[in-house]
Structure formats: C-alpha cells, structure tokens
Amino acid sequence: MFQDFKLNGDRPVVIQVKEYIQRLIIKGALQADQKLPSTREMSGLLKVSRNTVIAAYESLEDDGFAYAIPGKGSYVAAMSGHSAAEGSSLDGSASLQIDWKARMNRYAISAVELDIMKQGIRGSKGIISFTSIAPDEHLFDLGDVRRAFMDRMAIEGQVLLNYGYAKGYKPLIEYLMRYMENKGVDLSGKDMLITSGFTEGFDIALSALRPESRSGAAICENPTHHTALKNLKLQGFQINGIPMERDGISTEKLEQVLKQGLTFDLAYLTPSYHNPTGIVMSPEKRSAVMKLMTQYGVPVIEDGFNEELRYSGAHIAPLIATAGQGNGVIYIGSFSKVLFPGLRVGWVLADRALIGHLESIKRARSIHTSTIDQSILYQYLLNGNFDKYVKKARTEYKRKYELTKACCEAYLPDAELTGDGGLHLFLTLPKDVNTRELLAACTEQGVIFTPGDRFFIQDGEGMNTLRLGFSRVADEHIEQGIRVIGEQAIKLINAK
Numbered sequence: 274m275f276q277d278f279k280l281n282g283d284r285p286v287v288i289q290v291k292e293y294i295q296r297l298i299i300k301g302a303l304q305a306d307q308k309l310p311s312t313r314e315m316s317g318l319l320k321v322s323r324n325t326v327i328a329a330y331e332s333l334e335d336d337g338f339a340y341a342i343p344g345k346g347s348y349v350a351a352m353s354g355h356s357a358a359e360g361s362s363l364d365g366s367a368s369l370q371i372d373w374k375a376r377m378n379r380y381a382i383s384a385v386e387l388d389i390m391k392q393g394i395r396g397s398k399g400i401i402s403f404t405s406i407a408p409d410e411h412l413f414d415l416g417d418v419r420r421a422f423m424d425r426m427a428i429e430g431q432v433l434l435n436y437g438y439a440k441g442y443k444p445l446i447e448y449l450m451r452y453m454e455n456k457g458v459d460l461s462g463k464d465m466l467i468t469s470g471f472t473e474g475f476d477i478a479l480s481a482l483r484p485e486s487r488s489g490a491a492i493c494e495n496p497t498h499h500t501a502l503k504n505l506k507l508q509g510f511q512i513n514g515i516p517m518e519r520d521g522i523s524t525e526k527l528e529q530v531l532k533q534g535l536t537f538d539l540a541y542l543t544p545s546y547h548n549p550t551g552i553v554m555s556p557e558k559r560s561a562v563m564k565l566m567t568q569y570g571v572p573v574i575e576d577g578f579n580e581e582l583r584y585s586g587a588h589i590a591p592l593i594a595t596a597g598q599g600n601g602v603i604y605i606g607s608f609s610k611v612l613f614p615g616l617r618v619g620w621v622l623a624d625r626a627l628i629g630h631l632e633s634i635k636r637a638r639s640i641h642t643s644t645i646d647q648s649i650l651y652q653y654l655l656n657g658n659f660d661k662y663v664k665k666a667r668t669e670y671k672r673k674y675e676l677t678k679a680c681c682e683a684y685l686p687d688a689e690l691t692g693d694g695g696l697h698l699f700l701t702l703p704k705d706v707n708t709r710e711l712l713a714a715c716t717e718q719g720v721i722f723t724p725g726d727r728f729f730i731q732d733g734e735g736m737n738t739l740r741l742g743f744s745r746v747a748d749e750h751i752e753q754g755i756r757v758i759g760e761q762a763i764k765l766i767n768a769k
Contacts, residue, residue: 401750470609501576707737
C-alpha cells in the first residue's frame, strides 16, 4: 500500500496527499478505526515532508475522515454514506444500478442526435481545419482584460462573488441599452435580460413562445444556424424554410408562405453576416420583411450574429431598429464571435412585459449569468477597449477573408461564393459534387470543413454546399487547404 502515490506538479502537495489518503478510506483500502502510519513513516512512504503529512492528517480530521488519539496517533474514522467497495454499499446491500439509456425521454435522445459537436467532424493534430468560426485567440488583448478584472474586483469584488440578479448586472444592462440605442433602436417600452450567450437567450425565448395546445410553427431562412435549428426542433417547432437570395431572404417566397393562412408563432432571422451564407440583408429587404411580419402579426427573433464584423460599406440598422416603436422584434446579441466566447454573456432586448416573463424563466433555470463575467465585460467596455479591439480584429479578419476568397476563386472557380464579412465563406459547388464525399476525400489529405447540408431544414438539401471558417487558420494553411479541396473536387467530378 502507498506505493502508487504520484505527485502532480500543478497542485499543492498537501492537498494531493490528503486526497490520496481520503480515496483509500472511501474505497475501503483503509478500514474504520485502523491506525494510520505515523507522520514520520508516512512522509517516508510518500516521499514528502513530515510537515506536509501533519497538515494532511489535520485536514482529514477536519473533514471527518480521520480522528486523533493523543499520544497514540491518527486513525481512520468510520464512514457513512460512501461506497466502500465496487458493486456494494457500505452496509453490504446491493448498489443501485439504473439503465439510463432506457430512461431517456425523446428530448434527451433528440439532443444527442442533433449534437453535431458529439457526432461531428474530428480533426487529428496537424490537420487543416476550416470547421471553426470562433475568434482567433491570438488577437485577444489579455492585458486589457486583466486590467478590467482587477479594476472591477477592486471596486466591488465581494459583491461580485455573491449571488447576482436574474435580469443581469445593472451597469452592463445600462451600457448595452445605450449601445443598442446607438444602433438606431427605439428603446421605448423595451427592456433587457442578460443571458449566458446567444443560445440560452434563444432557448428561453422559445420556451416562452412555444404554444401548449399544438406544435409550434416557425419561419427561418434556409439554410440557417444549426444551433437554432437544433433548439427549434427540441422545443417541438415545425420549421418552414425560406430560400436565400444574394441580398437576404426571398421576400417573394416569404409572402407566398404567409399568404397560405398558416399560424406562425415566430420567425428566426439573421440579417447580418448570416450563418452559414455570410449574406447581409439589404436595407430595402429589411423594410420589406418587417412590413410582411407586421401585416401577418408574426413575432421576429433577430440574431445579432457577427454584426460588428463589417469590412466595407455603411452600417445597416438591425431589424429591431427598422421596427421603430413596434414591440414585435426580440433581439438576441452577444460578443462571442467578436470578443471572448469564454465570457458567456449575451443579451435579449425586447418588449418590457416579455422581458419580465423571460427573467422569471431565467431565474428558474440558472438563477443568473455569472456576475464576474458580466462585470469584466462591462469594465472592459467602459475602459474603451472594445472599439480598439474591433478595429484590430476587423483589419486581421478582412485580410484573411480576402485571402480565403482569392484562394477559392483560384482553386474552386466553379463554386458560387457568398459572404460579405464575418468569419466564414459559404460555397455552392456544381450539383454533381457531394460535399460529404468531398469531406471524406479531403480528410484523407489532412483537410476538413463543414458540409453545408447540416444547415438546411430538410434532409437532402444543400448536399453540394460547404462552409469555410477561416478565422483560426494560418495564412499558409488557408492556401494549402483550399488547394486540396479544389483538387479533390475535380477528382470527384472526373470520376462521375
């Protein structure tokens, strides 16, 4: 015994010693009332200092795993509520075994089936991956983030470590309300809820809008964000997809669907740097879409995805600004694709009465979004770092965007490209190129990308499309990877 102890250099030695002995006690390797080796003997067995063993024994006594008899030494305390051996409980009765797969409901099973991260493309080390559309961490200005953290902790650190409010951190809400007002949004009658990123905000909104007496019905662009599709399906919504055009959703097709007289509970739209196509909806089309939604009384969930990553052209007002004083748009924003995804902070801007209900749903689910995360983001924004960072990020991503576009035009000349900014391009290849087959061929050559069919609503759609995320790919790998994709696409075409 005690021969398998190994130190991990990253953690305090006294904690490692304590946890090692504690595990032996819980597993039953050390029995109740058994005398532990003396501190001198144990220090020799574990090859650590005697003071370390003394501190570890004291900590075990504090936690109820050991007790000391003056003049005799330390002993193992009797255990209750811990399994002493595999397959049985401490009192010898059979341990409870559940077949969890058989217990899973349809929601849980569907979540696994729709989980592209679990089922998705895995790249080995050294592979060129175009699958990510996360920001490049090399651009993160750690000094400014560290300063924001220290500034805020110095002001109200003890408060930030306690429970926060479900609605969110008030200084951040006030800052973001002004931020949205600067985008042209009329804040009359509107309020804001802070969430843990876009996905939580979207899921909470769907929970509130999902009808009880029937399946929900939603309108989406087709293709659209896979995470949104997944959550709509998990919430039981039937999805009606409207095809995309070069300047956004087809308003002609949208009007045709609305004229059919069906009841739609919501429309989910991403007007700027749409995922996956990268298309920016034109101002004229934004006005036309809002007129149709107003005419047919369909609430809109607007995804503010990547809105800040504009490389050229003037700012285009979001749909919630186009709606004026109307309360029919629910805007969900975050800085995850621009700033730091590790700070899980997003926001929902909507009608004040609706926000009141969403706040209660939020409180029932997760109590509140991390107050420390919110406060760091607030202080970072307050310190004026955001504009400086976005300017740097736009310059770098624009350069990568132009490089990726040029490589696609050179090596995939038959592909139709879309993408006006953001962190990715969307390619539509000739009809006889199946991008699932293309992915398999490219994977063998050390290159992976995201097949476009997973963004479409119906199975079998978009089988000749793919998304190229370039934000985290080195310049030389962008050129090399797209050349491989082009070569393998030609081979597939010639083989048919």
